[in-house]
Amino acid sequence: MSVRAPTELGLELAAFVPYRLNRVAVGVSNHLSDIYRERFGLDIPEWRVMATVGSRHGCTAQHIAESTRMHKTRVSRAIAHLEERELIERASSAADRREREVRLTKAGRKVYAELVPLVLERERELLACLTKEQLRGLLAGLDALESFLGLQD
Amino acid sequence: MSVRAPTELGLELAAFVPYRLNRVAVGVSNHLSDIYRERFGLDIPEWRVMATVGSRHGCTAQHIAESTRMHKTRVSRAIAHLEERELIERASSAADRREREVRLTKAGRKVYAELVPLVLERERELLACLTKEQLRGLLAGLDALESFLGLQD
């Protein structure tokens, strides 16, 4: 199956899947970030840290970095900002004092509890533009690409 | 606070479509950039400028910015780098002297001619991990999402 005419010499970015994927991912991210940026003042790394910490009962920066695939310095700085805003708190782990256990504060849990439903609703709105077959195909395509690229968890 | 099942209110990033799209797009972009970064020393903005200019016979920075949806300053700086490397050249437009017509130099056309087949081959390799059904679903999903997000050309 050919994506474009095989005789074409040039490259049309608008039909080039890596480029289209990037553009759609950025568009979806912007569409979503309206919520956590404008309403809660979070940027992308901070939102991802909140999402990761909120779905567990405490975790390390190392775990957040692996889970979100962000660079450890990006995680470190996002954690520092969130700690300043008192949305998360850290305690040195007793078992390994190199580690610091990250948890949501009461204020952080409040933000998380407000934010998650809004974000899931945005996802639902977004996916509503797809037919069931398109959604199934898109998810299957993402599965296959994640597998090919070694991105599975 | 009330007891709740984490799967009801919690958010699992690994199953969250905006996050999966971003991760796959970054992975695909890295997979692709091995070619233009390591073999030709181009970064992403430079590669996109080359791809846009190469498929036309001269265009303006404005056109490149619209076509690639990059910020005009990002385009301006990429063009400056490529001009230093003598892969592109600029000439003031006679019709509108604010504009500068961007073209590939001979060296630029050589890089473009080598690069495009390699990049298209990478895209083919990537898409080969998908079944026909998955590819059709993915492309249909991208179409629908681009339309929903107002990203059509």
Add this chain to the structure above:
DNA sequence: CACAATTAGTTGCGGATGCAACTGTCTGGG
């Protein structure tokens, strides 16, 4: 024809980011 508004493109600046080097802590082979 004059001048305000618009457009193409560049640049100063503050903030974000990744890499490498660093601190402090843990661990395993001798």
Add this chain to the structure above:
DNA sequence: CCCAGACAGTTGCATCCGCAACTAATTGTG
């Protein structure tokens, strides 16, 4: 028991990026 190496996390530094302000040229409107 000790020290080299590994590991968690932070920070200095160079670079990248977008916003806003700027220059220069064009267009529209009276």
